[in-house]
Amino acid sequence: MEVVTMEKKAFDLMMARYDALVKKVELLKHKANGKRLNKWLTGHEVCQQLRISQRTLQKLRDRRFLGHTQIGRQFYYCPEEVKAIVPLIARIKSV
Secondary structure, three states: OOOOOOOHHHHHHHHHHHHHHHHHHHHHHHHHHHHHHOOOOOHHHHHHHHOOOHHHHHHHHHHHOOOOEEOOOOOEOOOHHHHOOOHHHHHHHHO
């Protein structure tokens, strides 16, 4: 076993920084709590809502008309962005 010694002043400073870090992490955790992944839509759900194919959804993603988050091979979409793209889809389908 290895023993490390340090001055009390350095230890207190280290502990204060650690406490500040813990508080920041807790604040970020609390802030992000309302933005859980379960509120996001899968590609299948987006295709059903917009009545488009998977390929059309991919084109929207590739052309940056629709933002997304990718975890592994699965894409997730923010419901607000999906609602915002509805007029664009309606225009495309009417042409």
